Amino acid sequence: xxxxxxxASCTLKLSRPNxxxxxxxxxxxxxxxxxxxxxxxxxLPALQQIEEEWLESSCDGTVIITGNQTQEKFxxxxxxxxxxxxxxRELMAFLLDELFRRMFTYPIPIICAMNGHTFAAGLVLALxxxxxxxxxxxxxxxxxxxxxxxxLPATVSAILRAKLPNAVILRKCSLEGYxxxxxxxxxxxxxxxxxxxxxxxxxxxxxxxADKVKAGAKTGVWGLIKEEIYREVIDxxxxxxxxxxxxxxx
Numbered sequence: 001x002x003x004x005x006x007x008a009s010c011t012l013k014l015s016r017p018n019x020x021x022x023x024x025x026x027x028x029x030x031x032x033x034x035x036x037x038x039x040x041x042x043x044l045p046a047l048q049q050i051e052e053e054w055l056e057s058s059c060d061g062t063v064i065i066t067g068n069q070t071q072e073k074f075x076x077x078x079x080x081x082x083x084x085x086x087x088x089r090e091l092m093a094f095l096l097d098e099l100f101r102r103m104f105t106y107p108i109p110i111i112c113a114m115n116g117h118t119f120a121a122g123l124v125l126a127l128x129x130x131x132x133x134x135x136x137x138x139x140x141x142x143x144x145x146x147x148x149x150x151x152l153p154a155t156v157s158a159i160l161r162a163k164l165p166n167a168v169i170l171r172k173c174s175l176e177g178y179x180x181x182x183x184x185x186x187x188x189x190x191x192x193x194x195x196x197x198x199x200x201x202x203x204x205x206x207x208x209x210a211d212k213v214k215a216g217a218k219t220g221v222w223g224l225i226k227e228e229i230y231r232e233v234i235d236x237x238x239x240x241x242x243x244x245x246x247x248x249x250x
Contacts, residue, residue, distance in 0.1 A: 021062055025069055033079055065111070065129060075126065075139075097237045097241050103128040106222075108222065132193075152174060
């Protein structure tokens with residue numbers, strides 16, 4: 001299945017290799033940058049499609065999100081530069097909040113198979129997943145906003161605090177724009193495993209991991225538990241969305 005549904009060009013491929021595994025392959029240009037339409041017409045509908053299929057089957061389950069399998073350079077290189085019109089920027093932030101909230105309450109384990117560079121909002125997308133596998137090839141993880149003068153939104157800051165292992169790594173990531181290598185990421189606990197130097201290697205490693213964690217979906221409480229252990233993130237997103245909605249009405 002491809003998304004957007006019915007569109008001439010595909011920006012996301014959804015497959016179900018077996019009954020308890022779904023694979024989302026991001027195919028949004030060379031760098032897989034997030035955009036309003038990419039999130040609203042592809043990523044969010046794909047997550048909804050998976051949840052509906054999972055609910056129908058009442059099975060174990062795991063979702064893998066990976067970058068385009070025809071290359072090894074990028075998983076996701078952040079967002080597409082946002083237009084200067086305030087309402088456009090606000091809509092982009094609103095959709096990012098919606099996507100991250102969906103992931104932090106999703107009822108099925110999500111593994112990110114990072115098959116290339118993972119920058120800015122791309123790194124936040126990876127951190128919003130429950131597990132991470134990264135290529136052992138040449139790829140970096142980086143929050144480079146400090147280097148080009150972009151403040152971090154409240155939601156992004158909350159996710160970094162929740163998912164990065166300690167204050168030192170948080171400082172290096174957010175205030176120094178440090179480029180973490182694959183080995184750095186593994187050593188610091190930013191990722192759970194390294195998966196070889198090709199996109200197919202990374203996906204294969206993620207599939208093996210999926211088999212280990214798929215039972216987490218069976219009882220139906222995976223998302224409920226996440227919602228409580230990441231309560232600060234959820235509350236920050238909800239407040240951000242409330243403020244955005246109120247501002248839009250003024």
